[in-house]
Structures are given as structure tokens and as C-alpha cells.
Amino acid sequence: MRAFEIIGGLLALAGLWALPQWGELSPYVLHIATLSAIYAIPAIGLNLMLGYGGLVSLGHAGFVGIGGYAAGLLMVDAGWTFWAALPAAMLASGAAGALVGALCLRLRTHFFMIVTLAFGLILHAVMNNWEELTRGPVGLAGIPRPEAIALFGAEIAFRRLPDFYRLTMAAAMAALAVQALIVRSDFGRMLAAIRQDEVLASARGVPVMAMKVAVFAIGSAIAGAGGAFKVSFLRVAAPASFDMLESINIVLIVIVGGAGHLLGPVLGAGLFVAVPEALRVASAWRLVVFGLVLVLLMRFAPQGLAGLAADAVRRLRGKGALRAPGHA
Amino acid sequence: MSAMLSVRDVSAGYGGRMIVEGVSLDVPAGQIVAVIGHNGAGKSTLLKAVFNLLPGRRGRVRLGDTVLDGLAPQRLLAAGLAYVPQERSTFPKLTIAENLRMGAYLLDDAALIAERTERVLALFPALRARLGQLAGTLSGGEQRMLEIARTLLVAPRAVMLDEPSIGLAPKMVDTVFDTARRLAGQGVAVLVVEQNVRKVLAAADTGIVMEMGRIVLADSAASLRSDDRVARLYLGAAGRAFSAPAHP
Amino acid sequence: MTKIVRRAALSVLAVGAALAGFTPIAAAQDRVTIGVLTALSGPLAAPGRFQMNGINLAVEDANAQGGVEIGGRRYQVEIKVYDTRGNPAEGASAMQRLTTVDRVPVVIGELSSGVAAAVAPIAADNEVPFILTVPTGPNLTKANNRWLFRVNAHNDQLSQALADFISRQGWQPLAYIAWNNDAGRGGVQSMSRLLPQGWRIGYTGFFNVGEVDFSAHVTNIRNAGARAVMLFMDEEPGSLAIAQIKAAGLDVQLIGTLAMGSDRFLRRLDAQRLNGMVQYNAFPPNAAVPRIQGFSQRYRAKFNEEAHGFAAQSYDGLMVALAALRAAGSATDARRVREALTRIDHEGVTGRLRFDAEGQASPPVYVTQWCADGRRRILYPADVVADCGAG
Amino acid sequence: MLLAVAEQVLNGLMLGSIYVFVALGMMLIYGVMHVLNFAHGALFMLGGYCAHLVFTQAIGNYALAILAAIVMLIAVGAVIERTVFAPLRDNLRNQVIASLGLVLFIENLVVVLWGPNALQFRIETTQAVVSLGVLRFRVQHLLIIGVCALCVTALFLFLQRTRFGTAIRAVAQNPRAALVVGIDVVRVHRVTFAISMALAAIGGALLGPLFLLFPQMGDLPLVKGLAGILLGGMGSIGGAVVGGLLIGVIEAVSTLVIATDYRDAVTFTAIVLVLLLRPQGLFGVRTREEA
């Protein structure tokens, strides 16, 4: 069964890698796939916080934005390369996450939710209003795609969509791998202990507050990386890319995909980007239908897509022993 | 013996797992029937099943001549069957008066409510002085009193108590069982589930021993008190006496 | 079980049929499809409606004349409209789809400068010309994008005449109330830059899209002792702002933008409240100019309201696209369409449209003023100055 | 300056009254059913549109139009409660996402049915201006504050003085115990939802004539109402009222000293500060651990 999973995973990876080579595949498909990967990255960060740490943050787009603007400004104003700006963006978002986390993690669930929402709004206001730095609502234009690199003598030009697609896919995979490692590490187990019972975890010696701040910072740093990829992809950093709606979208991606499942954010991002695209033909009815799809999903697939998939796999394998514990 | 509360072949459980299987018992008016047994033997589940709180319950329940099967809890209460669950069931931010008023929720007749409230307060004088106080400020034992007192407002014909002594100091435990006795003294059929075997058998008329969701022994409380097996299993005599795990 | 399957199949069919209803059914005649980006939902959906009115009218007009003749064949004109929701990523996906799946030869539209900045590079990637009809950020056409064109005047062009006018009138201190978005902030920036050095600005207040209470601004304007208030917003918040300014009894000169163009706007207010307000305008619907009158009449006949500037600009956007197709002689070759656009010289309803090296057109800009009877007069430019009723 | 402050305070009270309508409705549903309904703002907007529809198409009487809107919204709410929230009971996270789906559904359905452009909802009688000293306000302003006070009082009396109102509080505190004393919990949920919908309808129908009706008109009141609930301390009626009013006043008065583009940021910074100093909100008591 393990081997089955590994082989399946490798095949999927190879397929994704080769996607641009599949005949006359439209750049549109690559574009959508790239966008999905770009949404998946911050969603993975949020999944660590929300799915594994139990922290429902409604301001995640703010931290995506910090990473995006940090990367954009460093590239446009300071002339850094993308490769130098990316870690700087993660650092900036991570530091901001640690700061905000330290401030508002003392609050209980709903209060925490609203305070993170407030931080999201405040960060958006700063991006929109601090025109001297951010260029205001029109956005910071002229952000380059990553510089080409030479690999085994062949030049990979990220300027072009197929190569940029592979880059974001690789980045999403890397984020996924980091997520899996963290979840399965000792750190992850302590996180799981906190999610199940904070009081008990604390009594067993887990420094609950510090752990939460740490996971908030990590989630934000991953979000920052997502922001750097996003602005490089769109070639503009505009406040409209990081508003409250966008925060809600990321939460939506995580939960619809299946919070607390490793692949949840990826499935959620795919669905979130693909369904509205597929519904473009429905014109004005598009978001009406999409809203309905969300309601129905929550009603009939309460564990998200990953939960649905897990159930299906279990059913295929015959009787499903015990239900996956938790994640209610 | 004509039973006030009659339970026949009741089975129930959670999510397809049966915890109570084919239990039948009778509680005559004016008597206390105690159900004892290990953790997970299905005692509390039995009461919930009788009160129709579990979906998919099977079997029949009768109160006097009324068939209670399939009735929603508020209909059961209207028919005269009251239930005091194990966990706290007072409303902590309502006053004691309001809590009592909620006990009489199903009644419309103001005069009747006033009269019964008066009777109940006579029975529980400690509550009268504190009518305007929030229920949350009462001690655990006092809240238990309030819960029991509250059920009297609907003039039930039968009352089910789930572990009334849990978490109470010894002094309060006695008071609770005294109250149960007084209830029976008013002609109410009392069905009580309890861990404190010694105390409950001292108060009850009949004892029923449950194991693994079934009744394994039923006798008068007096003879159960002197029963070897009961003594060994439930009254704290030594020995490794775990029954098989409740529900693997 | 079979019943469930049958029911499921039926509902799938029903949904499919419903969706199919939205896509035009292919017909025998040749068709050319123009891509359109706009906001059908979200906070910009309202101005999006004016944009679409203009584009729909243009399609209707073109087809009524038998379509467009390209390379000796006549084509019926169709549009493919995608919603950008005012979101840059949405816009980028929509542009990618128009240019690589629908393979349209030219794309027009868009409302927000932020979205346009994300969308334009994709048009360039896929080498399809993109004609903006509403966004006013001056930098958009300065990004060295050969595939981007704009038929409407940007903020600097729009503000120029009005800035002169304001300085001649000596309206200072001046106060601004502006949308806290690209249109509002961009407008304030341009106007402040174009006013004479040191012109006193008593108060600048921004409000978020969706906010409807202007009392704070009104209070601040009164405290600042401003003589004139310039409103950068569209007619919906605009009508509220003016009503609240007047209700507070503030005696200030009102100055507006072209977004507050139509009589929809007036209907929300008493003419008295508007009396004397000046604004810049791209399309004074009642001017005694044949092209303007013609468009206004057709627009009123179809939509039963006064023509809006966004509609006129977008009408011209589509007509310019068709003219370029005609000149290119190809309904599919986007490169040739771009070439044709650089040389285009189109007499549109908003004026004569030619693109400079950056792809920016310079349509005429007007300054109009509301009269007490709810009609307008034209104050600028000098050659079309007209009195009440002809603005 | 004093004049300006007075003007802004009254303005803040008016805005705050609108937030109170949203906050109270959300708080009731949350307190009793443990549903955090983000669609409340969209329903508020729908209330305004319903009132407008009835007013312009049918009766032309403002009070009757509001009544009709209440009835229509209660019907809509009943459908939503039964098909979405009741089946998702005890799953807060999924309820939140489902309610966000509802926001998309309702707002865009309104765009499809009524168009994206704002509608004008003009009630001549309430357009009149009254003078309070030098300050001038529209009747509608005062109407909003008045109706809000009326509704709050009525709701308070209902919850404190009536049997059913007490039952609603009882269900909020201990739903299992409510079942045991014979309270029809499902009915309590439905009535609570209906009350909440009625408040949303009144709020939307009152705000419409003052400004405009547009599909996103509920978004800001939703966020501010939510903030008001938290500021007041989740779970207390009085807290929701004071919290909502306070948010209105803070945001109105703050604009006198701080640039308006940071208006929302200022409001939310204030809330963050309050919550950091007093994590349970102004009137909240720390009771149950929330999961």
C-alpha cells in the first residue's frame, strides 16, 4: 500500500511535469494550473495553521501580500533577482506573522478569527493607502518573472509560461513536502496535541503559546512565498490581490479541500480556480452557481474533497475499519 | 404488580453499535428501582433510550396506559415521564425562579404553576430563599436539587435519575437519595442509575444489575445488598474484577 | 437504483442544456469574435454595466449594417465577455482564455487600472492587442507594452482643462473626496499635479468602495473652510455625497468627474442640488455635434436613459477594434490587427481617435456645468461652448 | 470643534444602530444555534431590496413595505435554516464556509435579478431635514435610531419577560437541559432564526432610503456588526448593542482626527486593542471553554 502511494505520487508528479509537452495543450490550461499552484502555496501555509494547529486565521491574504510586496519592491526598486527576493519575502512575512501571532494568539477562537480579520484589513489598508511605497491601488507594476537559470547546459526561461508553470509546480510540491515533514515531525505531534486538547498538551509540557506563534510564523512565511510567486506571475502587486475576499478565499480553499489533510490545500486550490473558470460560460450566473456549489459541498462533503477522496479509497479497499479520527 | 413505567425489549446504541440489548424492566408507582453495573454496562444509555434521545431505538415503553414509543422528549414529559440526566441540566445564567419556570415550560395554567411551585418550594426550602439568584452560583449538590425539584412541576408519574450522586460530597449524596425517597413517597415511580451501589441499594426497593447491555440480575434491594456477587463486584471488595472491556 | 441514475442523468442534461443556452449556437454565416473584459460582479459591476451597454450597442450597430467587411468578406460581429470581478488574477485568467482558447484577434474593455496592469502583459505574451476603454491610470500606457492601446483619456489628460478652469476661478482652498481605489487616488494625484504650484488643498478624504456615509468628510470640509469640493467617484456614491453636502447646508462649489455623467445621476438628486456643479466629461450627450447626438439618440432608444461617458468610450473601443480588423484585412491575425491599430484614424462618437507611440489616444475633453433646470452647458473647449440644454 | 464632535456622535449613533441590527441578529443565531452566519449581511441587503420591491411595485407605503420585507426574509431564512444550517449543526467551520457560499449566491442572484446598479429607494416623508440647533439631520436618521431603540427594547423584554423568550435563553445556555424540561429546541431555533431575519429586514429597509440599495451594501455592516459583537463580548445582548453603537461612534468620531482612508483600520485597531486588554470583550464573562 505504501509502495502503491509512492508510485502513484511519482506518476502524478511526472504527469504534471510533462503537462506542457502534451501536444497542443493550450497555454490557458497551463495558466490555470499555475494559478492553482500559486493559490495552493499560501493554502498549505494556512492548512498548517488551521488544519493542524486549529488556528482559523481570516487575515492570511495580508501575509501573502507582505511577501508579494516585499518581493516586488525588492525586485523593482532595489533591483534584486527573484531568487534573492523570494527568501526575503518569506522572512518578511514570517516575521510579521510572528509579531501578529504573539499579539493575538492569546485570544480564543472567534476573537482570534476576528482579530486576524482585522489585521488583514489593516494590512490591506496600508498596501492601498501608502502610495509612496506601494504605489497605491493601481499597484506596483513591472515586476519581472524569475531570471532564467542554466541547468545542465539548457536554459530554463521562466519568462515563458511552461517553465514558470514547472517552477510554481515545484514550489507547491516543495511546500507540500515541507508540510508533510512538519506534520510528521515531533513538532507536528506537539501541534496535534495542542489541537486535540490545549490544556492537556500544556500540562504534558508543550509550550502552547510559543508553538502557536511558531506555526503562525511558519504559515505566514509560506504565505509570503506564495505572494512572491503571485506577483511575479501577474507582474503586478495590487492591493486587490490581497483583500479580505482573498483571505476568505484561502480559508475556503483549505476547508473545501479538506482541512488537516496533506493534499487538502492542493485539491481545494484546484477546485477553487477551476470551477469558476469552467463556469465562465455561465456569464452572470457564474458566481451564483459557484456559491451553490460551495453550499452543497459543505452539506454533502463535510470533510472536504480530501475527506471525500479518503472515503472513496476506503470504500474501494472494502470495509473501512475505523473512521479517520477527528478533524470535525 | 402493576407497573407505572414499563420497559420492554429495549435496544439502543450509537452509530450501529448496540450498547443496550433487549432490556425489560418495570417500575411500580411509589417505588425506587435502582440500576447498577460497571462503567459502560449501558445504564445511562438505557435511560437515554427510554427517553427517546437515541435514534434507532427499538423496543416498547409504556407509562401507565400511555404508549410512549416514538414520542419526542417534550411529549414524553407531557405524558408524565421526567428525566434528570447525569450532566448538569440547570440553566446557569437564569435565576432559580426562571429555572423553575422552565421546569413548568409545558404548562399554561398560571394558577396551577403557582400552586405547584409553592408545593415544590415547601419540599425544598433551601431554594425559596434564593429564588432571584442565578442557578450558576449554586453548589453542585444544590443544582442537583434544583434539577429534581424542577421535574416535580410537571407532576410526573415517573422520574428517571441518571447518576444523581456523581461529583457530590458525601453529605450531599445522602440528601439526594432522601429526595428520591420523598419522590417515591408521593407515589412517583423512580428509576435511578447509580455508581454508588451501597447508598442506592439502601434507598431503593428493587435493584437491577446490568452487564454488557443486558440485565444479569434483578432482585429486591435488600437481598442484593447481601448478595455475594454484588458485594464482590460492586461494593469494593478486593480482587481483579474487571469485566471484559465494555465496547471494543 | 436505476431511478436515481436516471434522475442524475436527467439533471446533468438539464444543467448542460442550461449552460449551452449561454453560448451562442454556431451558425452558417462567418463570424468574428471580439474579446471583452469587464466586471459583471463585485463592486465594479455597476460601471461595468455602462461599459457593456456601449459595447452591446456597438455590436448591434455594426451588425445592423450587415456586419464588418474584412478582406472582402462580411462577418457578423460577436463578443465573448468574461468577468474579472475587479481582481487581477481573475483578469489574467480571463485574458489568457480569450487569447489562447477563444483565440480572439483583439480584446477590449476593463475598468480597473490594477486589473489592467496584470492583464496587459498577458496580451503581450500572446501577441493580441488589448484596447482599454475606461481605466485612467496614466502609467498603464507608459509600460512599454506594444500591444496595449487606450481610447479613453487618462487622468492627466482629463484633469488638464479642469485644472486650468479651477485656477482661473481661484477656487481655493480646494477639498477632495475620492474613492480609495485607482480611479479616486489616481484622480487626486493628477489634479494636484496639474493645479498651479502651491494651490491650497484644504482637505483630502478617501472612502472605501461600498461606504455610503459621507458625514465625516462633510464635517471636515466645513472645518477646512473649503470653497470647492472635487468628487472623484461614480454617480452612485456621488449622488449621496452631494445630497449629504447640501443637506448639511455647506455652501461650496461642486466639481465632478465624467463618471458622474448621465441623467441617472440627476434623477437621484434634485436639479437644485446640482446647480452650478462643473465636471470634466468625455461625452456631453446633448452637445450640438452630429456624432454625439446620433449616439445619444440610439442609446436612449435602447436603454431609456441618457448616454454615459463609459458607454460612449466603450462603444468607440469596439468600433476602433472593428476598424482595425477591417484595415488589417484579417479576422484572425492579431499581429496585423496591432499594426493596423497603430495607424488607425477613427472618427468615433467621443471624437477623433488616433494612437500615439505609447498606444494612447487623445479624445477631446470637455468641461460642463449643470444648470438650475437640470440640463448642462459646455464651458470648454472654446469651439463647442454652449449654453444650458446643449451639454 | 465641539459642534463637529456632536454631529459625528449622532452620526455614529445612526451608523451604530445599523450595526446593531446586524450584530443582534448574528449574536442571537450564534448564541442559540452556535451558527456564525456570514450571510447575514447579504440577507440584510436582501431585506432592503424586498422592501423596495414591495414599495415600488405594490403598495407604496413604507411601513407596510417593511412589514412585507420582514415576512419575505423570514421565509427565505426558514429555507436557509432548514436546508443549510440545521443539517450542519455542530460543525461551525462548515457552517461558516456554507454561509460564505450563500453570500456569493445571494449577492450575485441580486445582481442577476435587479442588475448591478444601485437602486434609489426614496421615501419622501423621511427625506425632510430637521434642525437640532445648528446641526441638521434627516428624519430618516432619527427614524433609524428610534426604530433601533424600539427593537432592542422589544427584544429585551421578549427575552426577559416571556416564557418563550426565557426558553430561548435556556436553549442558548444548555440545549440538552432544554430538551429535558420539554422545550422544543428545533422550534426555538426556528423562531430565533426568524427573529434574526426580521431584524436584518428592518435594518436593510431602514438603511436603503437613507443611502442607496446595492448588492454589496451588507458587506460593511456585516464586518462592523461582527466587530461590535466581539467588542461587546460574544453572547450578551447588551454587549452586542453597546458594541455596535460604540463601533459606529468610534468610526465617526475618529474621522475628525485621523485620515478617512484608514477609517476601517482605525476601528479595527481599536477593537484589537480592546480585545488584547480584555480578551473576553467589554461585557463578556469568561465561562465555557470554546472549542
Added chain:
Amino acid sequence: MSDAAAISLAVAGVSKSFGGVRALADVSFALPGPGLYGLIGPNGAGKTTLFDVIAGRQIADAGRVLLDGRPVQGLRPHELAAVGLARTFQECRIFPEWTCLENLLFSLRPKGLAGALGRIVTRRATAAAEAIRDARRLLALATLDAYADMPASVLSFGQRRLLEIVAALMGRPRLLLLDEPAAGINPGLLGVLADLIRMLHAERGGLFLIVEHNMEFIMGLARHIVVMHQGAVLEEGPPAAIQASARVIEAYLG
């Protein structure tokens, strides 16, 4: 961590109020060395509050808690865990998603943020075989061996209680606070539970402080009992003396 053989706990003048209600009023007592101690008192006497103060979950308004003579009041629960304190809860807390074995092994995880961050992407190689042996033995003693690899959520309340106790013991605490270990446990099992506690204490040493309502249980188990009443210490002494004390009988046993 210093030796479990030399541990002492003292509470000096601890007071704590909640919104005007005095839960603890100047509580003082000293437990001089390892052993089994009982803490009894009527409902509302402040026993659990005192536990919470000792374990760092509540911060006292006044007074000191001394562990080995060193003041530890104000330390947070995880810091106290690091110096050898473990506890169980009245409401019984376990990690429901994990197996019983994992519940026990978690008591051995590296703690502290530095340790956690150091292991942010690594997993400690499967717990030492010795630790697993120890855990399985504890589970067997608690009659939970059949459930070792099942999620703890399947256990009944009484079984959870046992799991909680052995999980707390797994980390070999020097100071163990047991909050009503007998509540919800079948009377028939109480003897076993008492034996288990007695045996593990004999084996591992340390200071066990047990809050209990069941008199028979605690009188048979503890060698020294502290009685609380209305937030203060009412009496202290060996079980026999407590049972004979008129004050205690008056206030409590009735």
C-alpha cells in the same frame, strides 16, 4: 531534573478569587517528602482551584507555592512539567485521536520550543524499545492492553480515566496531582486502581497528591490527608485522625 526521592511541596498563604468569590483563602500546608497524600473537602471547597494554582493553570492572587523549597508560583504549566510535575484532570483529558500507546509515549516527547523547532521536520527515531515496553506494561496494569493500538476515543469514561493516570505516570513525574481518580470508576475497580497507584508509587517514587470524594478509597490509600473547607485548610493529619475529627465530620461527612 532532581531526584524523585527528595521532593517536597509546600503551599504558603495562597489566595485566589473569581469575580469577588473567594475560592482560596490563605491556604497553607506542607508535604515534606515523597509519599501518597490526600486532599479532600466538600464541593466548592477549592480543591480543584488549588490544583490549578499548583499546576500553573491559574495564577494565585497571593501566596507562594514551593517545590523543593523553591518558589514556582507564576510558572506556566509546561514549565512546571519540565521540572517534573504531572497531573490528571477532574473532567479527564486524553488525546482522543491517538492510540493509547501514543498517548503514553507522548509523555516522553522532547519539550520546549527550541527542541520542537530543532525537530521541525524530523521525527525522533521510533521511541526506544525500552520505553515502548514500559508503556505496554503500564497499559497492561491498567487493563488497557487490548486497546494499546486503538484510538483513545473508543474508550469508555472509566477506561479513559485509567489511561489518563498511566499516561501521566509515564513521564515518571516527581510530583503527580490526581484530580478525583475514582470518580466515574466502578466501585468494583477501585481496589485495582488503588493497588495500581500504590504499586507505581512504590516503584517510581515521587509525591502524589490526590483529590478525592470517595472516602473509603482515599482513606485506604493516603498516609496523610489535608481537608479543605470553604477555601481554607480545615484539618490535616493521618486518615484515622481525620475520620475522628469532629470538625471534619461536622463540615463534611455529616
